[in-house]
């Protein structure tokens with residue numbers, strides 16, 4: 227058992243990142259769930275970074291959490307992405323007023339003994355154009371019955387607990403915790419994706435799944451995801467992972483530049499840009515300045531695409547061979563075009579790619 231990492235600056239985090247980096251190439255397909263790296267993170271106390279001290283977490287500040295996530299994402303994006311969904315579940319449990327769920331689940335989730343995930347995108351960025359909600363909650367005398375499916379759930383088939391959102395007939399929403407072995411719950415094993423297939427992301431089906439009132443984390447209310455601290459959608463986390471991946475690409479370019487003088491200026495310029503966006507992310511997390519999270523997201527998306535492709539160009543054909551990190555990073559960078567991407571940002575990107583002047587300028 228390794229010693230816990232209680233701040234983002236010491237040698238222990240360097241050791242963890244070295245271990246994660248050395249395994250990162252292994253997480254290729256749905257049959258490569260990164261359980262080993264998740265265990266390493268659990269043993270190092272990573273899952274306690276995001277929870278307040280009163281709930282037996284380490285109570286890291288927003289800035290420290292971003293510093294931690296930057297390092298993890300630079301080392302291994304697959305494991306780090308899985309952790310964000312896991313922490314999404316943990317933070318929503320911790321932020322809810324439901325003591326029953328917190329007392330029974332939180333500690334075992336934080337020490338890595340159990341795994342949890344979230345299925346909430348159908349309330350935010352997925353299937354929003356459809357008239358009928360994809361996951362419905364029907365109230366009964368014990369609580370709710372869930373009927374339908376959650377379209378995107380990372381590690382659903384590996385989850386001991388799923389935090390999912392569902393919509394009632396009157397349009398209000400509930401957020402509930404559902405054990406993975408509930409009768410009528412069927413988690414698909416994961417579909418092969420352009421990247422991050424090993425996150426085992428897939429649909430989860432709910433066939434009249436009973437949810438006792440004691441498992442309700444929020445609602446019924448309108449916009450249930452906007453309630454509860456520490457659990458706000460559209461935060462800086464997605465941008466943080468994009469900058470972390472850019473850092474990996476920049477480090478590679480710097481390594482190549484040692485023997486190739488023509489790469490020195492591109493490597494230095496890229497590093498400068500990453501440092502500047504990283505600083506803005508950290509300032510935003512401190513609330514030090516009025517920073518537009520959407521603008522940071524748009525810049526992080528552009529940066530991660532450019533930096534990973536710059537690494538591939540430096541790696542040349544060798545980087546295009548399956549298994550080379552530069553090729554893997556390019557594929558992973560595409561993920562940021564679709565992951566929790568708010569509609570105005572994806573629209574602005576689309577306009578940029580098609581050379582159309584966007585109606586809304588995101589910088």
Ligand SMILES: Cc1cc2nc3c(=O)[nH]c(=O)nc-3n(C[C@H](O)[C@H](O)[C@H](O)COP(=O)(O)OP(=O)(O)OC[C@H]3O[C@@H](n4cnc5c(N)ncnc54)[C@H](O)[C@@H]3O)c2cc1C
Pocket residue numbers: 311343344345346347348350351352353354355377378379380381419422425427564565566567
């Ligand atoms: C690898 C991965 C892991 C993820 N993990 C999780 C997770 O653990 N938990 C979670 O909650 N979410 C997760 N998500 C979901 C993610 O955050 C987004 O919600 C998701 O990428 C949105 O894509 P969508 O295809 O569902 O969007 P949709 O908006 O549903 O688009 C799907 C299709 O519908 C059509 N369409 C879209 N808009 C319109 C329109 N206005 N009119 C007509 N047709 C339209 C298009 O043909 C489009 O291809 C994950 C996503 C990915 C890719």
